[in-house]
Amino acid sequence: MLEALQHNGWTIIGPKVQDGVIVLDEIQSVDDFPIGYSDRQGPARYRLTRRANKAVFGYNVGPQSPKAVLHAARKVIWRGKKNDLKSQETAEPLPHIAFVGIRPCELKAILIQDDVLLRGPYGDAFYAARRKNLFFIVVNCGQAGGTCFCASTNSGPKADSGFDLSATELMGNDDHRFLMQAGSRRGEELLASLPARPVTEEDLKESGALFAHAVETMGRTLDTHGLKELLYQQLENPRWQEVAERCLGCGNCTSVCPTCFCSTVEDWTSLDGSEARRERRWDSCFSVDFSYIHGGSIRQTGMSRYRQWMTHKLAAWQDQFGTLGCVGCGRCITWCPVGIDITEEAAAIRSSAQQKEALDGND
């Protein structure tokens, strides 16, 4: 399959073990995949482990998501000369990229970023260009990670749409196989060129059991019922202060989050001043400067910055884009150096709001 894609001119990007984590990188052959690896994740904890079997996709998610490719961390958006201000920045030729082995939550995150970066009155031309020639081969999750909660955000463990091909890895009885499903014409064509046999009832039963097990063993859950209204009403809940006392404001959560899209622009000039460039880079709402207007920053306290991040993800995003801004991948929990858990915070705010209501009722 990889060869077929490469033959058709696709650059393959997929999971690979590097520096003790699974990253997204260019894939030359099947051997590049993290065969026989798994990952153990918890709040502020990520460890690669060895599996007993040779599963290719027997892990959950690494710190990177396709965002790193589609919405690059740094991008020159303008380059020009003082005497005419014409942009010298020529559009680089973009490779046709096939993402192989991304997860349903990651695919959902791309669709969410599409809403933000493509559907507004002004699209992001750079993102649009990157987004154009992509091929998605999603690998569904047959197991849940310690910080996952995609079942709560309706973005996994199985992808329903948005892919060209989806695969479910089945490891039963020395019979290592992939259950494939096409989601587009291109996907069907690729599938037709591969050695395959028709899907059986048994295959479906086996995969269904895997998904059910993944949902059951998912490390986290998020109660999304009335979540937007709850958070809007609880902007002054004391819990924000408690979490702020733990939060380091490092912005790890925003850089690993597959939907976080905020960026800033830096200006550079050549030493003689004859040329300048403007470079866009990821920004984080956890920095004090993020909300700076002349005279001071709007969000001066860590409390308000954590609240901004979480209420945007779980509440305001719904008003702005019609979906949650969270896909339940759990990265923000795993990669938070102090293990702050968005699901725990949401639950704590919900329960303290309920308790207060009960107390007020008794008065």
Added chain:
Amino acid sequence: METIEPLLAEHPIFHGIDPKYISLMVGCASNVRFNAGEFVVHDGDKDNEFYLIRHGTVALDVYSPTKGPITFLTLGPGEVMGWEWLVPPYQTQGDARALDLVRAVKIDATCLRAKFEHDHELERELLKRFVPIITERLKALTIQLLDVYAPRAHKSSF
């Protein structure tokens, strides 16, 4: 010659008041005028009067030896100048100056306070009408004090 009574009744501060109170106050009221530049009261005066402005503008200043007079409020027709007469030591804060020809009704507060001794209803009626004025001034003063248009001390990246 105009009689004072209708001038009192016409002024917004006494809008809707029972005419019996106007009659009670008339004895303490007099018609006054100030030419442009003339002082109405001085900072620290024992404030035994207040003014219902009918025409012209009165500036309230604090005098600074280095900056000269700094005006913090101007009052025009329909407004009342002076509330310090309500509380001891009945002493004026700031200078008041006519900016142009000012016509006003002056109420002798010593006279009025003497009436309060016998007529608590009159006192209550006047307090009801002065407290909103004082709170409005206080609110306005708060905003003024914030100096919202002031240039920020440090230069930003913008």
Added chain:
Amino acid sequence: MTPRPFRVKRTYAETDDTFTLELEPERPEEGFAFAAGQFNMLYAYGVGEVPISISGDPLKPLPLIHTTRSVGLVTEALRRLKKGDLIGVRGPFGTSWPVIPARGSDVVIVAGGIGLAPLRPALYHVLRNREDYGQIALLYGTRTPSDMLFTKELEQWRGRFDMDVGITVDRATGSWRGNVGVVTRLISRAPFDPHNTVAMVCGPEIMMRYTVMELTKRGVPESRVFVSMERNMKCGIGLCGHCQFGPSFICKDGPVYPHDVLTPWLRRWEI
């Protein structure tokens, strides 16, 4: 994200720290149109880009007119531009003052400090189409008399019999003969029918907050009081996330909002 090159046609100081830029496009054939209340992202070569409201006449959009205050690196670079210098312009962006929905109503424009600049296009519009509106009042407050923008035009507007102009300063020294006191004090005296009024307010956020209170006290519904908001902006087009305010991006859902939409958010700190 690519700015259009414009050239400085004229630049002049309005007050000690405010100035006006008049800009002409390098490619005039592309034209330029804007609605009152919209802003542009102005790029000072090599220094940076800032959102600045357009302060000219929407009917005569060129030369493009921007009035702003020098407060930092980029605005200071803009202030130092000379006739003939190049500047990058992206825009116009954002929502506009409701000059069309306000037809048939009284119009009250309340400006504080530099806030008169983004309101001037709306004022041009309602004065040009004078017969479409009821009473028109401009209430303007600044810190001191010397901080007042557009003083010549203010004189002309004061001379008109078909509009009411109230001007006040927070503090005055010397020869000032006008009102002293906060701009909110002008509202109770301004001639308009609160039940049939559209108010447009721009100034520092605190000034706007108390202005809205005073307007609602007189009976103007909050849904008919419009304010222009300011937050950090990098892109101006709803992509960079900096200007988030509650459930909206000020650059594309604002800067002009009916106040009732903002009320729940303005009453909370650090939103």
